[in-house]
Amino acid sequence: MVSDIYQQRRIALLNQLPKNSLVLLAGYQQKVRSKNIKYHFRQDNNFFYLTGFGEPDAIALIVKAETTSFHLFLRPKDKVQEVNFGNRAGITGAIEHYNADHAYPVSGFTTQLLRLMEGVTSLYVCDENNRFSSDIVSWANHHRHSGSFDTPKQFVAIKQLAEVLHQHRLVKTEDEINNIRHAVKASTFAHKKVMQACCPDINERELSALFNFSVAKGGCSEVAYPNIVASGNNACCLHYEDNCCELKDGQMLLIDAGAEYQYYASDITRSYPVNGKFSDEQTAIYQIVLNALDRAIEIVKPGLSWNSINETCMKVMATGLKELGLLTGSIEHIMTTESYKRFTVHKTGHWLGMDVHDVGPYHDTAGNWRRLESGMVFTIEPGIYIPEDATDVPEVYRGMGIRIEDDVLVTDTGCENLSKAIPRTVDEIEAIMAETEV
Known part of the structure; x- marks a missing residue:
């Protein structure tokens, strides 16, 4: 099990956020150096600070509603890829070793995000490489646009997580x-x-x-x-x-x-x-x-x-x-x-x-x-x-x-x-x- 220091950091962060908040952490993706040769991977510092997870392509969601939860999206286990490029934590490993409450293949991220967005009024984003910059507004508007015209509307404020998180890291x-x-x-x-x-x-x-x-x-x-x-x-x-x-x-x-x-x-x-x-x-x-x-x-x-x-x-x-x-x-x-x-x-x-x-x-x-x-x-x-x-x-x-x-x-x-x-x-x-x- 990864040290619970990361869980403690998530709790400390959520204590400063309003109820009905969702934190989106975009991990880094591995970059190509030439053809099939990739640069040595190093995780985004903000992502690692709150998760301890060092694999590429990962995404994390941290929810503060009636209860709190930590959702980790990652590459699934793949025997062929692991023989070539090294072990992956996989879904089970994310829960057993990284304290995730729920874990999913990264391919299912958008579906789960929109589900978890229901009832959210503040979306805190940490996406240093603008991985999702073209999608965030549409995600925030999803429930408001998809409901019938006479249902209560959900307005989501999009905020930069750095304003809060970087105070913790200082x-x-x-x-x-x-x-x-x-x-x-x-x-x-x-x-x-x-x-x-x-x-x-x-x-x-x-x-x-x-x-x-x-x-x-x-x-x-x-x-x-x-x-x-x-x-x-x-x-x-x-x-x-x-x-x-x-x-x-x-x-x-x-x-x-x-x-x-x-x-x-x-x-x-x-x-x-x-x-x-x-x-x-x-x-x-x-x-x-x-x-x-x-x-x-x-x-x-x-x-x-x-x-x-x-x-x-x-x-x-x-x-x-x-x-x-x-x-x-x-x-x-x-x-x-x-x-x-x-x-x-x-x-x-x-x-x-x-x-x-x-x-x-x-x-x-x-x-x-x-x-x-x-x-x-x-x-x-x-x-x-x-x-x-x-x-x-x-x-x-x-x-x-x-x-x-x-x-x-x-x-x-x-x-x-x-x-x-x-x-x-x-x-x-x-x-x-x-x-x-x-």
Whole structure:
């Protein structure tokens, strides 16, 4: 039997919905890579969060009326298909192993949906890939259109489930935090291995493959997102994924990579010199970024407004860039005009959970910045980027992108840096890169 955590989540969700509600969860369908070769399947996070069911093509309905019920629609057992592509839970398995009250072949979905729609006044939809976008209105109107003209009419309000569900996903439970910890632990091992292997003339793809191999040794079958292994000027492309260039002596390397465990992500970035020794200029930029990260982590605690983290990082980095002469004017002028954005480019964090950029609002219902709560997990990731074509900047700084990213858990009294075990200071990085074991 799948852990009853999913049943508990369904109950908690329904407690926030009005009576006579129906929740429609559309699972993902498997995508074709080429001909009969399919991409590795991964279930929609919202679907998995409420069902624990990881097979493709599934649909779920959760009903709140006089009683509540969970209906799961899935691929039936098929011996030939299972020999070729793996075991299926089937109808019996859905009930015995996934706590479904009722289970049906997915081919019978529309018939059962229209039956269950009778008496429903609120339809909450979660369909991230718009699998049923052309059908939802007609389903909502079905009973109103099919009844005789003098019968009471049923008007169904169509609502987005995300408005309610994503609030649930924002604050993590102990089980969720433990999954993130496991992903971070595997990533820690992998980042250290890559640091030890990094050297001039190695290719970015080799380091990417080493990271994947190392997280597998750490018990993780997936990475949470495509690895970014960016040497030199490549690091000035925020989501560089080509990973095809040879590392050169004198360059910096930026690696943004994180393992995934049981659907929960880590997201960690480290930057370091390809040859294992920081130059004075690399140290200067690196230390500014690290100072910004450390100062932001220091202020994290329940009640802090979300935007305070970004504002803190930007103020520290603007001050450092001014001291180096890369920004001019008073710090007040720099902050007011936001001239620092030329080199800082992006904001400095996001929620972390099942999605790398996890769901949940950054503002409250009044439009104010969200206040942090114990159990929230997010990244803090300041960065400074000086591309090769910044010809008004001294040449020693050009072609350098430095980002440092840690995963942070808000606790009752402050916070915990979950990824602090991955070397972050200049001395720590140089020491581990002097080691040769891989």
